[in-house]
Amino acid sequence: MTYNTELYRELQPFLHPDEQVLWTGKPYTSRSYHTSPFLAIFALFWCGFAVFWTVMASSAGGFFGLFGIPFVCVGVYLLYSVFFGQKKAIQSAVYAVTDRRALILTHDRNGVNCTEYVFANLANISLEDVQGDTGTIRFVQPMPYYNGYHYGNAYYGRRRGGYDARRELSTAFFMIDGVHEVYRMISEQLGRTA
Numbered sequence: 001m002t003y004n005t006e007l008y009r010e011l012q013p014f015l016h017p018d019e020q021v022l023w024t025g026k027p028y029t030s031r032s033y034h035t036s037p038f039l040a041i042f043a044l045f046w047c048g049f050a051v052f053w054t055v056m057a058s059s060a061g062g063f064f065g066l067f068g069i070p071f072v073c074v075g076v077y078l079l080y081s082v083f084f085g086q087k088k089a090i091q092s093a094v095y096a097v098t099d100r101r102a103l104i105l106t107h108d109r110n111g112v113n114c115t116e117y118v119f120a121n122l123a124n125i126s127l128e129d130v131q132g133d134t135g136t137i138r139f140v141q142p143m144p145y146y147n148g149y150h151y152g153n154a155y156y157g158r159r160r161g162g163y164d165a166r167r168e169l170s171t172a173f174f175m176i177d178g179v180h181e182v183y184r185m186i187s188e189q190l191g192r193t194a
Contacts, residue, residue: 011096014103014114023097023182027090027174035082043082047075095173097185102139106169115170119189127183128172135179137186140171 007024015021050071058065094105102117117139128136168174176182 007094007096010094010105011103014105014116015098016100020099021096022099022185025095025173025176025178025182027093027095027169027176029177035086039082043075043078047072047079050075089169090174093169093174095176097182097189099189102173102186104170104173113170119186122190125183125186125190127179129175130179133179134175134177135183136172136174137176137179137183138172 004024007026008021011021011024050068054065054068054072057068089106089108092107094103096103096105101119102122104115104117106113106115122139126138128138130136173179173182
């Protein structure tokens with residue numbers, strides 16, 4: 001399997017001197033990313049209500065309307081994060097499989113973050129959301145939790161349905177092309193290091 005030379009240049013500072021890159025990729029190259037409808041509705045409701053309340057309080061006179069400004073700012077930040085921030089973070093992520101480990105590079109305002117999963121220490125992986133030749137390879141297994149009513153799955157304490165895409169990017173190869181071949185490649189590396 002070949003790798004992208006542009007992505008290889010981005011990965012090079014994080015590679016060991018004698019490490020061999022077997023595959024590089026990015027998330028959501030042939031499928032589009034869609035934000036969670038729940039998060040989108042919540043952000044729209046929050047921002048809309050904050051603007052409405054601030055305008056109504058300001059029209060009543062006095063300084064009472066100023067108390068709504070921080071809530072409007074939070075609403076605008078939520079809208080940006082849900083509709084633009086998560087997509088930007090996903091588009092900048094880089095994935096790689098080497099002969100020793102799986103690497104995930106993510107970007108934020110502080111710089112580049114590198115998460116590694118060393119095959120010698122990795123017990124198992126899971127294949128999820130497979131549609132044709134795209135799918136997700138997850139390295140962090142869900143932890144069961146009980147909230148008093150039912151059991152569910154969480155990833156480091158967050159519920160699966162309401163995760164922040166920027167944080168979750170470091171737990172899996174999300175919606176990659178050629179998922180079956182990459183999964184097979186990682187499984188072979190796990191077998192060799194075991």
